[in-house]
Amino acid sequence: MAIDPPAGAALVAPLVALRDVTYAVGAAVLVERVSLDVVPRQIVSLIGPNGAGKTTTVRLALGLLRPTAGRVERRPDLVVGYVPQRLAVDRSLPLTVRRLLSLTARPTRSAVDAALDETGVPHLAGREVHDLSGGEWQRVLIARALLRDPALLVLDEPVQGVDVTGQAELFALIRELRDRRGCGVLLVSHDLHLVMAATDAVICLNRHVCCSGRPDRVVRDPAYRDLFGDAATALAVYAHHHDHVHDATGAVVPVDGHDPQQQGGHHHHHHHGQAHHG
Amino acid sequence: MDDFLWRALLAGIGVAVMAGPLGCFVVWRRMAYFGDTLAHAALLGVAIGYLLDIELVVGVVATSLALAMLLVAVERRQLVSTDTLLGILAHSGLAIGLVVIAFVETLRVDLMAYLFGDLLAVSMGDLWWIAGAVAIALPALAWAWRPLVAATVSEDLARVEGMAVPVTRILFPALLALVVAVAMKAVGVLLVTALLILPAAAARRLARTPEAMAVLAAVIGIAAVTGGLGMSLTWDTPAGPSAVVVALAIFLFMIGWPRRPTPRDRLAGQNRGP
Numbered sequence: 001m002a003i004d005p006p007a008g009a010a011l012v013a014p015l016v017a018l019r020d021v022t023y024a025v026g027a028a029v030l031v032e033r034v035s036l037d038v039v040p041r042q043i044v045s046l047i048g049p050n051g052a053g054k055t056t057t058v059r060l061a062l063g064l065l066r067p068t069a070g071r072v073e074r075r076p077d078l079v080v081g082y083v084p085q086r087l088a089v090d091r092s093l094p095l096t097v098r099r100l101l102s103l104t105a106r107p108t109r110s111a112v113d114a115a116l117d118e119t120g121v122p123h124l125a126g127r128e129v130h131d132l133s134g135g136e137w138q139r140v141l142i143a144r145a146l147l148r149d150p151a152l153l154v155l156d157e158p159v160q161g162v163d164v165t166g167q168a169e170l171f172a173l174i175r176e177l178r179d180r181r182g183c184g185v186l187l188v189s190h191d192l193h194l195v196m197a198a199t200d201a202v203i204c205l206n207r208h209v210c211c212s213g214r215p216d217r218v219v220r221d222p223a224y225r226d227l228f229g230d231a232a233t234a235l236a237v238y239a240h241h242h243d244h245v246h247d248a249t250g251a252v253v254p255v256d257g258h259d260p261q262q263q264g265g266h267h268h269h270h271h272h273g274q275a276h277h278g
Numbered sequence: 279m280d281d282f283l284w285r286a287l288l289a290g291i292g293v294a295v296m297a298g299p300l301g302c303f304v305v306w307r308r309m310a311y312f313g314d315t316l317a318h319a320a321l322l323g324v325a326i327g328y329l330l331d332i333e334l335v336v337g338v339v340a341t342s343l344a345l346a347m348l349l350v351a352v353e354r355r356q357l358v359s360t361d362t363l364l365g366i367l368a369h370s371g372l373a374i375g376l377v378v379i380a381f382v383e384t385l386r387v388d389l390m391a392y393l394f395g396d397l398l399a400v401s402m403g404d405l406w407w408i409a410g411a412v413a414i415a416l417p418a419l420a421w422a423w424r425p426l427v428a429a430t431v432s433e434d435l436a437r438v439e440g441m442a443v444p445v446t447r448i449l450f451p452a453l454l455a456l457v458v459a460v461a462m463k464a465v466g467v468l469l470v471t472a473l474l475i476l477p478a479a480a481a482r483r484l485a486r487t488p489e490a491m492a493v494l495a496a497v498i499g500i501a502a503v504t505g506g507l508g509m510s511l512t513w514d515t516p517a518g519p520s521a522v523v524v525a526l527a528i529f530l531f532m533i534g535w536p537r538r539p540t541p542r543d544r545l546a547g548q549n550r551g552p
Contacts, residue, residue, distance in 0.1 A: 062438050082438040089431055092478075093306040094485045103428045104439040148439070 012039045015078055015152045015184045016061050021070035023056055030056045032208045033070065038152060043178055043185040045195045048205035048227070054188045057205060058156050061186060081145025081183075083155040086137045091130050097140050098125045107147050115143040119173060134161030138170055146177070153177065155187040159194065171198040192228065204228075282398055283507070286517060289400040290503030292408040293461040293473065296415045298496030300457055301474035302481070302488070303450060306430050310475050312349065312451070315364045316458045317470040319345050319371025323459065324392055325378035335407045338462060342455035345371070350451055372467070395466030395518035397507065404463050411460040415453050422449050427488050464503075465518035476525035477502060480532040498528055 014037040021034045031053035038044045038061075046054045059065045060072055062082060089095060101112045116122045119139040124132070132140060138158050145153060158174070159167040171194050178185055189195045195202065196215040204210040204218065204227050211223040218224050304313050320338050327337020345367065352363060379389070391399065419426075422445065428436035429443045437443045454474075461470050477498040478491070485491035506521025 059434070062434075064434055064437055080438055082435060084432055084434055087432050087435075090306050090308060092482050093430065094482065094487055094491055095431065096486065099487055100431070103431060104424070104436060104441050 013075065014039050014073070015075050016186070017073045018057070018061060018067075019071045019073065021057075021060055021067040021072060023053075023060055023065060024068045029207065031060070031205070034060075034205070034209055035070075036061075036203055036209070036212070038184040038186050040151065040184050041178060041182050042200045043174065043187065043198065044201045044203065045199040046186070046188045046203050046205055047190060047192060047195055048210075049190070052205045053207050054190075054205055055156055058154060058186065058188055062154060075151070078152060079148055079150045081142075081148050081150030081153045083138070083141045083145050083153070083158060085156050086134065086161060087129075087141075089129055095129045096125070097127050097129060097132070100129055100140065101144050101147060103144075105147065111147060112143075115146045116140070118146060118177070119143040135163070135166040135170065138162060139173070142173070142177070146181075149181075151183055153183050153185045153187075155185070157188050157190075159189060167194055171195075174198065282400075283511075285400045285402065285405050286397045286507055287504065289405055289408050289464050290397055290507065290517075290521065291500050292405075292412050293457070293464050294477070294499030294503050295496045296412055296453075296457045297461065297473045298477050298481075298494075298499045299419055299492035300415070300450075300454055301476075301478035301499075302492045302495055303426060303430060304454070304471075304474050305478045305482075306488075310471060311361055311364045311368075313454060313458065313471045313474050315349070315368035315371070316342050316346060316451075316455050317462070317467045318368040319375070320458055320462050320467050320470075321375030321392055322371040322378070323375075325375045325382075328382060329378065335404075335459060335463075338459040339456060342459045343452055346451035346455040347448070350447060391466070392462065393466050393468050394516060395462065395464050395469065397464045397503070397517035397521070398510065400463060404460075408460045408464075411456050415456060418449060418453060422446055423489075426450060465521060469518055469522050472522040472525065473499060473502070476522065476529050480525070480529040483532045483535050498525070502528060 017037045018034055021031065022029065023031050034053075034057055036044065036046075036057075046057055048054055056065065060067055062080060063072065063074070097116070098109075098112055101107065101115065107115075113122060113125065116125055116139075119142045121136060121139045121143065124136060124140060129137075129140070142153075142155070142158075153174075155174070159170050162170060174185060174187070175198055177183070187195075187199075196219065199215055201213065202215045202218045203212040204221075204224055206227055210227050211218055211221040213221075304310055320342055323338035323341030324334055325337075326341055327334040330337065349363070349367070358366075376389075422442070425436060425441040425443060426446045426449075428439070428441045429446050433443055457474075458470050461473065465473055477495040480498050481491045481494035485494055502525035503521045505524035506517055506519075509515050509520040509524065510517040
């Protein structure tokens with residue numbers, strides 16, 4: 001597939017580009033006219049509330065879904081390292097970390113060790129995957145992706161189920177890998193302030209692209225404020241369409257009834273009070 | 279040893295070497311009910327075979343394959359939840375099969391033999407069918423092994439990394455249908471699933487890799503059918519159910535087997551954070 005650079009394209013040809021991509025299942029439109037580019041050495045973050053179509057967008061970029069409309073352009077022979085969300089492997093399947101790393105290819109023993117070393121978990125090689133913690137899973141899955149020597153690293157919610165220190169360390173690792181290997185990175189997250197610090201470009205998604213650009217500019221964008229609320233920048237607590245808020249762990253806290261103080265910085269606190277009443 | 283014993287033993291071993299590795303996937307993918315559905319509906323295949331006046335095994339294999347493909351197709355639409363769908367198909371297949379067989383007056387079908395199997399009544403023709411199934415199933419499994427295991431761990435990951443996932447989606451149910459169809463004569467439609475999942479479940483504790491578990495499951499399956507035949511000879515019990523009972527005994531023994539952590543495990547445990 002030839003890449004015809006559209007007018008005003010970046011100087012470097014993108015590794016993967018979505019051009020006005022729409023994906024619908026029946027009448028339900030999951031994402032609408034989404035465009036994005038990932039160029040080498042760039043970390044692009046997709047953020048947005050639950051159900052905004054983040055994972056759908058990633059699956060489109062990976063070629064796992066075919067767009068209903070629009071185009072997905074990938075560099076010819078692009079090698080993608082995919083880090084899915086924590087895998088649901090049944091306990092009945094005996095699977096060590098080493099075997100997981102040679103699931104689809106046959107890397108040498110030393111290559112496996114080197115990859116695990118690069119993500120800081122060399123001691124896990126012989127461990128059963130069922131015994132891994134959230135953070136260990138992510139590092140093992142990233143090591144798996146690195147074995148393919150990818151030009152593009154795609155991570156779906158890489159910090160889900162990881163504690164706060166672990167999250168910062170994971171983002172640091174992702175930046176480090178980008179610097180060392182020069183790969184492009186597309187990642188999905190709903191944790192805002194970590195993404196803001198670790199990303200070159202942010203795309204706010206809510207079925208369509210609400211706003212996008214450098215993190216510091218996106219934060220000032222009214223569309224971004226609409227999407228995540230004022231509290232977002234400071235606390236990583238945000239409300240969307242005022243139907244739920246997120247607590248410090250990122251879990252959704254439902255908002256029962258209408259709250260006239262929606263705009264206030266303390267509304268999070270109020271909701272907890274209401275929940276006790278109800 | 280008499281001829282019928284050799285045939286019974288060979289038939290049992292043939293079924294066990296296929297059921298072991300395939301049963302592992304049934305367990306890993308939590309598809310026990312899927313195997314059950316194929317087995318129950320196999321009786322419908324028997325009825326169809328009689329009605330069309332074709333070789334019964336052909337009728338069963340064709341029906342099972344058709345049902346497996348139907349399930350794969352319908353499952354993706356998600357009209358009803360998968361377990362509801364399987365429940366509907368399993369028992370309707372069994373019921374329709376029984377009704378059709380009762381309707382055709384000229385038929386004299388030994389229902390007990392189909393429901394519970396009769397390993398000791400395996401004919402030379404049955405044995406050839408089992409041999410044929412082994413000749414197809416084992417090479418196919420070996421050929422598709424890596425994509426099958428990879429897709430079991432994560433279908434998305436396997437697809438992104440260029441594994442032939444779409445092939446495995448058809449191949450696995452097809453092989454399962456084949457095994458169920460030829461194993462029906464040996465253990466019967468009600469117990470086929472037991473021979474798929476019991477050896478695999480029993481093998482889990484001792485296995486460190488998927489491959490080891492598959493081989494071990496086949497070995498345990500062979501031990502179960504051999505032990506079942508022995509029981510049948512000694513105490514005159516039905517051979518198929520006896521094999522399942524032996525498999526259960528092995529499973530229970532394995533469950534009690536103490537799991538010794540390897541030195542590496544212990545070392546890793548100490549490194550674990552708070």
